[in-house]
Amino acid sequence: MESQSPSTFRLRSFRLRGDRMTRAQAEALANHWNRYEIPLQGKIDPRDIFYSFKPKRVIFEIGSGMGEATAKIAAANPEIGYVAIEVHRPGIGALIIRAEELSIRNLRIINADILDVLNHVDDNLIDGFHIFFPDPWHKRKQNKRRLLQPPFISLLSRKLKHGGEISIATDWLPYAQEIGRNFAANPDFEGGAVRRPDRRPVTKFEGKGISKEHIVSDFHYRKR
Numbered sequence: 001m002e003s004q005s006p007s008t009f010r011l012r013s014f015r016l017r018g019d020r021m022t023r024a025q026a027e028a029l030a031n032h033w034n035r036y037e038i039p040l041q042g043k044i045d046p047r048d049i050f051y052s053f054k055p056k057r058v059i060f061e062i063g064s065g066m067g068e069a070t071a072k073i074a075a076a077n078p079e080i081g082y083v084a085i086e087v088h089r090p091g092i093g094a095l096i097i098r099a100e101e102l103s104i105r106n107l108r109i110i111n112a113d114i115l116d117v118l119n120h121v122d123d124n125l126i127d128g129f130h131i132f133f134p135d136p137w138h139k140r141k142q143n144k145r146r147l148l149q150p151p152f153i154s155l156l157s158r159k160l161k162h163g164g165e166i167s168i169a170t171d172w173l174p175y176a177q178e179i180g181r182n183f184a185a186n187p188d189f190e191g192g193a194v195r196r197p198d199r200r201p202v203t204k205f206e207g208k209g210i211s212k213e214h215i216v217s218d219f220h221y222r223k224r
């Protein structure tokens with residue numbers, strides 16, 4: 001994988017979990033999806049995807065899951081635009097329910113693989129990425145499916161503006177160590193492990209990890 005160029009490497013970093021959803025999730029998608037959706041057609045320009053306001057910055061969240069952190073962070077920072085990217089449709093339904101409850105208007109959603117999404121975005125345009133609890137792929141022979149490997153980190157760098165930032169959290173120590181090593185080896189970034197930022201809400205996923213006594217690591221990187 002290391003030998004492949006950042007724009008062409010492929011990786012299946014998620015599990016296919018099916019599209020079974022609750023009635024409320026299905027209704028949320030049926031009623032509101034067109035207002036949140038960014039379709040994967042043509043170029044996606046982060047400066048043009050929020051119609052009702054001009055965001056100070058636009059942050060892409062990779063793997064928003066059930067949208068707990070996404071909705072809380074978007075509600076707390078209405079001047080920033082958030083783009084949630086998630087392959088799992090029931091999770092998107094859950095995020096829309098939360099966004100509607102909180103009357104969030106600074107959120108758009110893409111139902112696709114981040115690798116496809118980034119092919120639609122020109123370089124040097126994104127202000128930041130949130131990557132909270134990326135699938136850890138615990139088993140040794142599955143480690144190669146982890147997202148935060150050198151080619152993907154190079155791709156993130158290309159899409160970020162200068163000074164753009166990446167916030168990461170994981171509750172799997174071997175993955176945390178790999179993340180630290182992989183970013184340290186990339187000269188485009190400065191930063192490293194940080195104390196848990198207050199602005200990152202605890203999600204059910206994180207709660208489960210903590211109940212198993214997993215140690216949660218947070219990282220923050222900035223593109224030089």
Ligand SMILES: C[S@@+](CC[C@H](N)C(=O)[O-])C[C@H]1O[C@@H](n2cnc3c(N)ncnc32)[C@H](O)[C@@H]1O
Nearest residue numbers: 013014063064065086087113114132133203205
């Ligand atoms: C372990 S969950 C964490 C969800 C959420 N961030 C949280 O903290 O609760 C990882 C999520 O990333 C999504 N995911 C994994 N690879 C992805 C990819 N290549 N593109 C988009 N989403 C992806 C998965 O579907 C899953 O919902």
